[in-house]
Structure formats: structure tokens, C-alpha cells
Amino acid sequence: MATQSATLPKPQTAxxxxxxxxxxxGKQLLYQAILLFIAFIVLFPILWVVSLxxxxxxxxxxxxxxxxxxxxxxxxxxxVMDKPTANPVTFGxxxxxxxxxxxxxxxxxTLIGVSAAYVFSRFDFRGRRFLMLMVLMVLMLPSIGxxxxxxxxxxxxxxxxxxxxxxxxxxxxxxxxxxxxxxxxFSIWNLKGYLDTIPRDLEEAxxxxxxxxxxVFFKIILPLAVPALAVTTFLGFLSGWTEFALxxxxxxxxxxxxxxxxxxxMTGQYAGQVPWSNxxxxxxxxxTPVAVVYLALQKYIVGGLTVGxxx
Amino acid sequence: xxxxxxxxxSRFDVWRNxxxxxxxxxxxxxxxxxxxxxxxxxxxxxxxxxxTTDYGVxxxxxxxPPPNQVGLQNYEQIFTGELPVAIANFSFWNVLAFNLVxxxxxxxxxxxxxxxxxxxxxxxxxxxxxxYRAIYILPIVIPTLVIATVWRNMYDPDFGxxxxxxxxxxxxxxxxxxxxxxxxxxQVDYPISWLPLxxxxxxxxxxxxxxxxxxxxxxxxxxxQSIPGDLYEAASIDGASPRQSFWAITVPLLxxxxxxxxxxxxxxxxxxxxxxYLLSGGGPLRKTEILVTTAYRLVNENxxxxxxxxxxxxxxxxxxxxxxxxxxxxxxxxxxxx
Numbered sequence: 220m221a222t223q224s225a226t227l228p229k230p231q232t233a234x235x236x237x238x239x240x241x242x243x244x245g246k247q248l249l250y251q252a253i254l255l256f257i258a259f260i261v262l263f264p265i266l267w268v269v270s271l272x273x274x275x276x277x278x279x280x281x282x283x284x285x286x287x288x289x290x291x292x293x294x295x296x297x298x299v300m301d302k303p304t305a306n307p308v309t310f311g312x313x314x315x316x317x318x319x320x321x322x323x324x325x326x327x328x329t330l331i332g333v334s335a336a337y338v339f340s341r342f343d344f345r346g347r348r349f350l351m352l353m354v355l356m357v358l359m360l361p362s363i364g365x366x367x368x369x370x371x372x373x374x375x376x377x378x379x380x381x382x383x384x385x386x387x388x389x390x391x392x393x394x395x396x397x398x399x400x401x402x403x404x405f406s407i408w409n410l411k412g413y414l415d416t417i418p419r420d421l422e423e424a425x426x427x428x429x430x431x432x433x434x435v436f437f438k439i440i441l442p443l444a445v446p447a448l449a450v451t452t453f454l455g456f457l458s459g460w461t462e463f464a465l466x467x468x469x470x471x472x473x474x475x476x477x478x479x480x481x482x483x484x485m486t487g488q489y490a491g492q493v494p495w496s497n498x499x500x501x502x503x504x505x506x507t508p509v510a511v512v513y514l515a516l517q518k519y520i521v522g523g524l525t526v527g528x529x530x
Numbered sequence: 531x532x533x534x535x536x537x538x539x540s541r542f543d544v545w546r547n548x549x550x551x552x553x554x555x556x557x558x559x560x561x562x563x564x565x566x567x568x569x570x571x572x573x574x575x576x577x578x579x580x581x582t583t584d585y586g587v588x589x590x591x592x593x594x595p596p597p598n599q600v601g602l603q604n605y606e607q608i609f610t611g612e613l614p615v616a617i618a619n620f621s622f623w624n625v626l627a628f629n630l631v632x633x634x635x636x637x638x639x640x641x642x643x644x645x646x647x648x649x650x651x652x653x654x655x656x657x658x659x660x661x662y663r664a665i666y667i668l669p670i671v672i673p674t675l676v677i678a679t680v681w682r683n684m685y686d687p688d689f690g691x692x693x694x695x696x697x698x699x700x701x702x703x704x705x706x707x708x709x710x711x712x713x714x715x716x717q718v719d720y721p722i723s724w725l726p727l728x729x730x731x732x733x734x735x736x737x738x739x740x741x742x743x744x745x746x747x748x749x750x751x752x753x754x755q756s757i758p759g760d761l762y763e764a765a766s767i768d769g770a771s772p773r774q775s776f777w778a779i780t781v782p783l784l785x786x787x788x789x790x791x792x793x794x795x796x797x798x799x800x801x802x803x804x805x806x807y808l809l810s811g812g813g814p815l816r817k818t819e820i821l822v823t824t825a826y827r828l829v830n831e832n833x834x835x836x837x838x839x840x841x842x843x844x845x846x847x848x849x850x851x852x853x854x855x856x857x858x859x860x861x862x863x864x865x866x867x868x
Contacts, residue, residue: 260740
């Protein structure tokens with residue numbers, strides 16, 4: 220509704236400044252109607268969640284649609300911050316776990332992925348195609364495709380100190396390893412796609428001046444690849460931040476739980492009495508930080524994804 | 531030392547120079563391949579071995595005996611559906627068929643809707659382009675995990691936003707709100723009697739179309755903006771209608787950008803775990819289960835680790851087939867362009 224009223228003043232100014240229209244008014248209005256309708260469909264779920272999250276009544280299931288509920292407040296956010304699920308953990312602890320997992324795996328996968336990507340992009344040697352094919356094959360397999368062996372293998376690694384036994388599988392370290400197992404091939408492939416687009420002139424000039432492979436890599440390639448490194452790290456972060464299946468399977472102690480596990484805990488079958496306002500606030504708190512960064516990096520991301528997937 | 535080396539290069543130095551490239555390559559590949567060797571390739575090999583055993587919960591304990599070798603029994607049981615623990619409505623073939631139907635019904639919607647909207651947004655003189663582009667990007671930037679959980683609540687029969695909205699619209703036409711207690715996720719009867727797809731499939735489809743088209747619009751917009759305007763002018767001077775120039779100019783010139791995007795879409799949609807597991811949960815009666823959600827349930831719910839390993843090996847070969855198929859599509863269209 221608000222968007223519609225915002226469009227109204229525009230026609231007059233546009234038609235006055237431009238004597239001949241590029242688009243006939245009838246068609247313009249028709250297209251505007253279609254595009255507004257699409258905008259409504261896109262915005263509908265988002266507005267619904269925002270509206271729910273502001274609902275002050277703390278009832279389990281609101282029965283009306285509001286854009287801004289009467290008496291809107293941020294109570295739901297406060298509750299979610301304090302104790303989002305039945306487990307004795309705060310939002311901050313959950314977010315910290317998610318952040319550790321996401322940033323740790325993303326930075327690690329990018330750092331050790333970039334040197335391999337550099338070789339695949341710039342070196343020619345026997346066995347290169349075979350090695351690339353190996354990376355491509357594991358890239359194809361979704362992380363759930365290796366969940367059974369990873370669960371069993373990580374479960375075998377235990378350290379007993381006195382009364383307590385540390386099981387690698389039942390820890391953020393174990394989940395992190397499992398995530399890296401899928402994130403590393405993606406990093407290599409994605410970075411290779413970007414490195415392929417960096418022109419070779421500079422490094423050839425460098426090599427003529429007598430630079431070694433190491434110098435070319437650290438002094439020329441890496442600085443040029445900073446945007447690619449940032450995007451790949453972010454995409455890795457995003458998949459770690461929203462990773463669900465592995466953490467849900469591996470982790471059993473509430474102190475290790477992540478945001479995505481808790482969001483699921485507040486949905487559907489597990490969430491009998493969780494007020495939807497709390498769920499909505501939680502959903503927005505999980506989504507907003509990564510959505511904002513995605514918007515900022517969007518220009519660099521979308522092109523790279525398809526390049527990486529086909530080449 | 532330096533003086534000696536200068537006078538007569540030793541055999542070691544010659545070897546060093548000749549292998550400099552390959553040694554650098556090995557050095558630079560080593561970190562990634564050592565890590566992948568331990569946490570990716572070794573588990574994959576282990577998985578193949580696991581798939582020939584009856585690995586179960588009893589083998590998980592620290593001092594547990596190794597599992598029994600059962601040969602190809604797991605594979606046989608997956609294909610026949612007679613698993614060691616009876617799982618209601620388990621059928622590999624139904625899951626595979628649904629997975630393919632799911633993928634190849636979603637992606638065409640994404641591509642067609644995405645391209646049409648991109649073309650519409652590219653019309654000269656259209657108002658508010660930037661405003662629409664800013665809104666249409668939103669489904670891409672919101673994590674699928676959040677989208678799936680939110681839409682799950684939206685499909686709630688009594689309180690979900692979809693039914694409430696339909697009831698509001700229905701009121702205008704004098705339809706009772708009771709009509710719109712649609713059980714989007716749980717309804718077992720097929721909404722179209724001759725089409726064996728449950729209502730939750732359509733719910734998933736709607737959500738995934740909502741989620742999927744903006745990506746295609748971005749890709750198509752990029753390609754559209756690189757089509758020179760002269761082409762359209764020339765066509766219109768030659769008397770081509772807008773429709774004719776759409777089919778003769780726009781579509782062929784979009785193809786090189788859209789085919790890779792569609793392939794990417796096919797692979798993503800085929801393995802769309804988060805959306806299906808969190809939205810429909812594969813239900814009702816496992817009718818919207820895809821391969822990866824089934825594999826996950828075999829581990830997570832049934833704890834049949836051996837069977838799950840065999841299932842994942844099968845998934846690997848299915849994906850290999852799918853990749854070869856999509857490669858063929860890409861190649862075929864490349865030839866078409868040339």
C-alpha cells in the first residue's frame with residue numbers, strides 16, 4: 220500500500236520534463252501494475268515476519284494480518300535475546316557458536332583454498348586435469364552425502380580426562396571439520412573461477428623482471444584477488460552461518476547449539492507453544508546480518524557463482 | 531658456495547631449475563590436498579567400505595566390535611525397499627522419480643519467470659526501475675534456512691499467512707473463510723486426481739519459485755544490457771514486431787548466459803536439502819522426500835549407518851549421471867549458438 224502511494228507523484232514530473240515519452244502511458248501503467256504486484260508477492264512473507272516480530276501480545280498464534288500490529292513493541296526481540304529456546308542458552312551464546320563455526324571454516328577454507336586455486340588457474344603439469352576432476356567430484360556431492368562416514372569417524376576420536384570424555388563428533392570442532400570437508404572444494408573451485416578472470420599481463424611482466432613463483436603469488440596475485448577472497452570467505456561464512464544438517468546430527472550439548480538449530484527448534488513440530496512473535500524476531504535476527512553483507516557484495520557474487528559452477 | 535655454483539652448475543641445480551614449476555605446484559597444492567585427503571577423500575573411501583557392512587548403533591561405542599561384512603546387501607535392500615528396520619513408505623525409486631520431477635519442474639519456472647521479468651524491467655522509459663530491482667533481490671539475500679522455516683509457518687492451516695490472505699481475498703468475492711483452511715503441508719489426497727503429486731509439492735514449488743526466479747533475473751539483466759540497442763532498431767526498421775524481435779534477438783542472445791545459470795539451478799534444486807527438510811519434512815507419507823533428505827533420515831532417525839553409506843554412494847552415481855546430462859545440455863546449446 221505504502222509503495223503504491225509513493226509512485227503516484229512521479230508521473231507528472233516525468234511527463235513534464237520529457238516532451239515525448241519513450242513508453243506510452245497505458246503501457247507504463249500496465250507494467251507498473253504488474254511490477255507492483257510482483258513486489259507485493261516478494262515482500263509479503265518479509266512484511267509478515269516483520270509484523271509478527273513486533274506483535275506485543277505474546278500469544279502463540281496471531282489470527283489476523285497486520286502491517287504494523289497495534290501496540291507494536293520490541294518485546295519479542297528482548298525475549299529472544301534473553302532465552303530463545305527451552306535450553307538454558309542465550310542468543311549471544313548461540314550466535315557466538317554460529318559465528319565461530321562460520322568464520323573459522325570460511326577463513327580456513329579460503330586461506331588454504333587460494334593457493335590450490337592459483338595452481339589450477341596458472342600452472343600446467345601432468346595430472347592437473349585429474350586433480351581438478353577429483354575436486355569437482357567432491358564439489359558435486361552435497362555435504363550430506365558424506366554424513367554417515369564423517370559421523371562414524373569423528374565419533375571414534377575421543378579424549379578422556381578424568382570423568383569427562385571429549386568426543387570430537389559432539390563438538391564445534393568436529394562440526395567445523397565436517398563443514399570444511401565440503402567448503403574447501405567449493406573455495407578452490409570458486410577462487411579458481413575468479414583467478415581465471417584476472418589478466419596475466421602483470422604477472423608475466425613480473426616474471427620477466429625475475430620474480431619467483433612465490434613473489435608472483437604473494438605480491439601480484441593475492442592483492443588482485445582480494446575481492447574474490449572476500450566474496451569466497453563470505454559465501455563460506457554464509458553456508459556455515461546457516462548450516463543445519465551436520466550440527467543437528469552431531470551436537471548434543473545445548474552449550475554447543477547454533478542459531479540455525481534453535482530457529483528450527485522454534486518452528487513446526489518442536490514449537491508447540493513458542494509464540495510466533497519470538498520465532499519471527501529470531502528469524503530476522505538470524506537473517507539480517509548476512510542479508511546486509513550479501514546486498515553489499517551482491518555485484519561480485521552472482522556472476523561468480525555460475526562461472527564457478529560450469530567451468 | 532656461490533662462486534662454485536656460478537662456475538659449474540651442479541646436477542642438483544639443473545634438476546632444481548627444471549622442476550621448479552612442478553615443485554611449486556606441489557607445494558601450493560599440498561595444504562588443500564592434505565586436508566581434503568583426511569576429511570574428504572578418506573571419508574569417501576571409508577563410506578564405500580561402510581556401505582558393504584551392517585554398521586549400526588552398536589558399532590558406535592568406543593570398544594565396539596567391527597561391523598559384519600554383508601556384501602551388496604545394503605544396495606539390494608535399498609532398491610527393493612526391504613530395509614533391516616521397516617520404514618513406512620520407503621521407496622528409492624519413488625524418491626528418485628520425485629527428485630527428478632522436483633528439479634525439472636522448478637528450474638523452467640525460474641528461468642522463464644526470471645527472463646520475462648528481466649525483459650520487463652529492461653523496457654526503456656519504465657519508471658522506478660531501481661526501486662523494483664532493490665526489492666526483487668531480497669529472496670536471494672535471505673538464507674534458505676530462514677525462508678523455509680518462515681514459509682512453514684505461512685502454510686499453517688489455521689494461522690498461516692497464506693490461508694489468511696486467501697480468506698481476505700475470498701471475502702471480496704463472498705467466499706466463506708472456512709473454505710481457506712487448506713492443509714498445505716499435511717493433506718494426503720492429491721489436489722489433481724490424475725497427478726500423483728501431493729499438495730505439499732505445490733507448496734514447495736510456490737516457495738521455491740518465490741526463492742528462485744530473482745537469481746535468473748539478475749543473470750538475464752546482465753546479458754540483456756550487453757545486447758546492443760541497434761539490433762532492435764534495425765529489426766523494427768525492417769518491420770519486425772516486438773514479439774518477433776524478442777524471439778529472434780533477445781532469446782538467442784540470452785541463451786549463453788542462461789544455460790550456465792540453469793545448470794547451476796538444476797544442481798542446487800536437485801540437492802535443496804534445507805528447503806525440503808525444514809518446510810515439508812518430506813511429507814506427507816514421504817511423498818516429497820528427495821535423495822539427500824532420505825539419506826539424512828537414514829542416519830538421523832533410523833541410525834542405519836551402513837545403509838545410509840550405500841544410499842550416499844548411490845546418490846554419488848545419480849549426481850554423476852545428472853552432471854554428465856547437464857554437460858551435454860550445455861555442449862549441445864553451445865553448438866547451437868555457433
